[in-house]
Amino acid sequence: MPVLVMKFGGTSVATLDRIRRAAKRVGVEVAKGYDVIVIVSAMAGETNKLVGHVEETSPLFDAREYDAVVSSGENVTAGLMALTLQEMDVPARSWQGWQVPVQTTSAHSAARIVDIPSENITRKFGEGMKVAVVAGFQGVSLEGRITTLGRGGSDTTAVAFAAAFDAERCDIYTDVDGVYTTDPRICEKARKLDRIAFEEMLELASLGAKVLQTRSVELAMRYNVKLRVLSSFGEQSDEAGTLVCDEEDIMELNVVSGVAHSRDEAKMTLVSVADRPGIAAAIFTPLSEAGVNVDMIVQNVSDEGRTDMTFSCPTNQVKRAEEALTKAKDSGSINYHDLIADTDVAKVSVVGIGMRSHTGVAAKMFKVLSDEGINIKVITTSEIKISVLIDRKYMELAVQALHDAFELEKAA
Numbered sequence: 001m002p003v004l005v006m007k008f009g010g011t012s013v014a015t016l017d018r019i020r021r022a023a024k025r026v027g028v029e030v031a032k033g034y035d036v037i038v039i040v041s042a043m044a045g046e047t048n049k050l051v052g053h054v055e056e057t058s059p060l061f062d063a064r065e066y067d068a069v070v071s072s073g074e075n076v077t078a079g080l081m082a083l084t085l086q087e088m089d090v091p092a093r094s095w096q097g098w099q100v101p102v103q104t105t106s107a108h109s110a111a112r113i114v115d116i117p118s119e120n121i122t123r124k125f126g127e128g129m130k131v132a133v134v135a136g137f138q139g140v141s142l143e144g145r146i147t148t149l150g151r152g153g154s155d156t157t158a159v160a161f162a163a164a165f166d167a168e169r170c171d172i173y174t175d176v177d178g179v180y181t182t183d184p185r186i187c188e189k190a191r192k193l194d195r196i197a198f199e200e201m202l203e204l205a206s207l208g209a210k211v212l213q214t215r216s217v218e219l220a221m222r223y224n225v226k227l228r229v230l231s232s233f234g235e236q237s238d239e240a241g242t243l244v245c246d247e248e249d250i251m252e253l254n255v256v257s258g259v260a261h262s263r264d265e266a267k268m269t270l271v272s273v274a275d276r277p278g279i280a281a282a283i284f285t286p287l288s289e290a291g292v293n294v295d296m297i298v299q300n301v302s303d304e305g306r307t308d309m310t311f312s313c314p315t316n317q318v319k320r321a322e323e324a325l326t327k328a329k330d331s332g333s334i335n336y337h338d339l340i341a342d343t344d345v346a347k348v349s350v351v352g353i354g355m356r357s358h359t360g361v362a363a364k365m366f367k368v369l370s371d372e373g374i375n376i377k378v379i380t381t382s383e384i385k386i387s388v389l390i391d392r393k394y395m396e397l398a399v400q401a402l403h404d405a406f407e408l409e410k411a412a
């Protein structure tokens, strides 16, 4: 029998009613002849509540016990989903991560899946079970301890199961009806995409389109798992939602597929650092050791042996970055005149696979921003993305103007 993976996020299983509704969708796929693996999240809000309990009990918690507690929300939904399916006469049972087992590294609260042996579940399918309901987000380490995969991790569980079982598709049921050209809350002309390439989705996901956990897209790309994002409240047809797939499966590639934004960015500038071999390493090593996620980096032309170094990082890591750099200065490993943090910036990016073969996207983007009177503070590019840092108060305007200029409201 072909295998289908269906993942239901927290809002899709928020109440018993919604679990029933989700179970009906599962029933439809079973009737089509699939063996279905259902991956469930915890009921909406449940994981946050459990994290709160842990932090209140033990501020410097033991990460192994954190995982034991926060993984439990998924156990409840897995059992309830299996019961609901049984009530509908669909042969189903639940599996916690350790029962499969979903083997992971021992990096508690951020574990990676190492292996998913398929024997146990496949044997059950052979015995007539139609649905395996698996608790997402969790696994078991080599030491036999319960682990979790990081917030939003049940997307990754779903893709990993689709890869391990060679599933025909991995359907991610969520509270939005697909992936949009940009955030519909910012731009009312945002359009739902029918298809988007893995690389593009990866850029959009890491740029703050919070539809899918970034790691799940990486995994889907590596194993060529067809991923479909769709609403559990909307229509159900094979065309619903957005298919995230290999670019070869997309007929008409857009030059620009989407405009992404990230509101909480900060720009940090080290003024007048000695320009010598090793200086970048001396600056960015302590930052990485302090866990600062540096994104854009710009080094100025040097003047009389000194230069300015600018980088961006999330606003909530500014303190950490300042501490790390001050410490490095005190220890003598770097030397700068001033450290300036600008915490009122946002990042706006245009993303599209077609950029590989089309010129002029950057020029057009800069012209659009200049026509709106928006000053660009930092620019970075990759093969399929151009990002700029601008004043945060212009973020919405920039997104709307770019969406218009690249005519993203029209399908290719």
Ligand code: ASP
Pocket: 009, 010, 041, 042, 047, 048, 073, 136, 137, 150, 151, 152, 153, 154, 155
């Ligand atoms: N329940 C977990 C979370 O809220 C995992 C997930 O839903 O993906 O992060």
Ligand code: MG
Pocket: 009, 152, 155, 211, 213
């Ligand atoms: Mg999620």
